[in-house]
Amino acid sequence: MAAKEQKTRSRSIWGNIGLASTLLLALAAICQMVLAQGDADLAAAGETSAPTASVGTSILFQNVRIFDGRNAALSPPANVLVKGNIIERISSEPIPVGPGVSVIAGNGRTLMPGLIDAHWHAVMASVPQPVLMTADPNYLQLLAARQATATLMRGFTTVRDLGGPVFGLKRAIDEGVVVGPRIYPSGAFISQTSGHGDFRFSFEVPRLPGESLSYTEAVGIAAIADSPDEVRLRAREQLRAGASQIKLMAGGGVASPYNPIESTQYTEPEIRAAVEAAENWGTYVTVHAYTPRAIQQAIAAGVKCIDHGQLIDEPTARLMAEKGIWWSLQPFLDDEDAAPLVNPVSQKKALEVFAGTDNAYKLAKKYRIKTAFGTDILFDARLTTRQGAILAKLIRWYTPAEILKMATADTGELMALTGFINPYPGKLGVVEQGALADLLLVDGNPVENIKLIEDPDKNFLVIMKNGTIYKNTLPR
Numbered sequence: 001m002a003a004k005e006q007k008t009r010s011r012s013i014w015g016n017i018g019l020a021s022t023l024l025l026a027l028a029a030i031c032q033m034v035l036a037q038g039d040a041d042l043a044a045a046g047e048t049s050a051p052t053a054s055v056g057t058s059i060l061f062q063n064v065r066i067f068d069g070r071n072a073a074l075s076p077p078a079n080v081l082v083k084g085n086i087i088e089r090i091s092s093e094p095i096p097v098g099p100g101v102s103v104i105a106g107n108g109r110t111l112m113p114g115l116i117d118a119h120w121h122a123v124m125a126s127v128p129q130p131v132l133m134t135a136d137p138n139y140l141q142l143l144a145a146r147q148a149t150a151t152l153m154r155g156f157t158t159v160r161d162l163g164g165p166v167f168g169l170k171r172a173i174d175e176g177v178v179v180g181p182r183i184y185p186s187g188a189f190i191s192q193t194s195g196h197g198d199f200r201f202s203f204e205v206p207r208l209p210g211e212s213l214s215y216t217e218a219v220g221i222a223a224i225a226d227s228p229d230e231v232r233l234r235a236r237e238q239l240r241a242g243a244s245q246i247k248l249m250a251g252g253g254v255a256s257p258y259n260p261i262e263s264t265q266y267t268e269p270e271i272r273a274a275v276e277a278a279e280n281w282g283t284y285v286t287v288h289a290y291t292p293r294a295i296q297q298a299i300a301a302g303v304k305c306i307d308h309g310q311l312i313d314e315p316t317a318r319l320m321a322e323k324g325i326w327w328s329l330q331p332f333l334d335d336e337d338a339a340p341l342v343n344p345v346s347q348k349k350a351l352e353v354f355a356g357t358d359n360a361y362k363l364a365k366k367y368r369i370k371t372a373f374g375t376d377i378l379f380d381a382r383l384t385t386r387q388g389a390i391l392a393k394l395i396r397w398y399t400p401a402e403i404l405k406m407a408t409a410d411t412g413e414l415m416a417l418t419g420f421i422n423p424y425p426g427k428l429g430v431v432e433q434g435a436l437a438d439l440l441l442v443d444g445n446p447v448e449n450i451k452l453i454e455d456p457d458k459n460f461l462v463i464m465k466n467g468t469i470y471k472n473t474l475p476r
């Protein structure tokens, strides 16, 4: 009797497995059909989105002076040949114009690497917070696609996205469906309950076991996780979706009303769980943190990059230098580009952060900390137009050449910290042979006049990303 029961059960298990594998095969077939359909659509979309697509062709920049991303001095007049998506050759001697080579006459203008923003939010940058929290997610994605195009047209050829549902947008850009920058996505930022990423409505808290996700979690903006196990799970979910690095909220923030700016968030074991998940995937964790305590705890847990850090002290800056920790720092100041904040608690916190910015840049310079440039623009379409102008503000602390180096070669080095899951393997942020061809032709010399980058519409005459020209306003 028992044997018969056993046999029946095993047959039904095998039956189920058989059914499951049939379903899987069917699903795979459907997926292939969908992919094929997608490819057909994309071919058409790609053609329209790349006005002077250079796929399979070569482009020769003649008579340009190069800012290579590293050296303060511009090169003597030179010629730069781009083949496919790579800078193939740089020479002060003439490069022959072979068949299939299009020529761009630089006439002595400056050729420099595309700019990189290490703290961007592609979906949240230009949308007011109440809209972000209530609108149809598809509408938000369409706005994000338009903003992505604007971002590239400002000369930012790469962004590191530090939170938000950008995996679809990134895919659409990479496939040529939408025009935009390269995106290094983090996916949802991971936050503890009450942390800087806890934007839940009051009626969504407390979360009960088995309850459905809150709105910001369901749409992929935030992932609330408490305990090392939950943090590990959330980190792995982002990696599965294609995150190139993990973003964790490790301390208090300005825009979030439920946590003091002085608060330290997570415990060392919780942060370490994310670090282990990321490092097993070849990549790293960056954290939002302002205070010495929050920064120190994150470093002890193995974090490789600190975002913000305006309230840092000297011993913590020294620690960052000693450990080779990256500092993704933003010129937050009490000026016309201060983020719009309605709530007085946030306004008070913002003033504290603004007051720390000067000290932070001075310490970054004093201890020669590896520093990346980022804007962290949120919730404001007007502010997005200031992306280059915000970079130019670094003139308070750096020479123009140092500013340009930070937003190209240096920040490009931070992108490469993503290791074997780097979505864009190759050199970014430099003009050198073999590097990825992300290039700007500037009308003038930004090493002498950094203000040129404040007005990309006027001064960036050619914008190339991955060997494709997306803007060319040179007279023909």
Ligand SMILES: [Zn+2]
Pocket (backbone or CB within 6 Å): 119, 121, 162, 163, 376
């Ligand atoms: Zn941010």
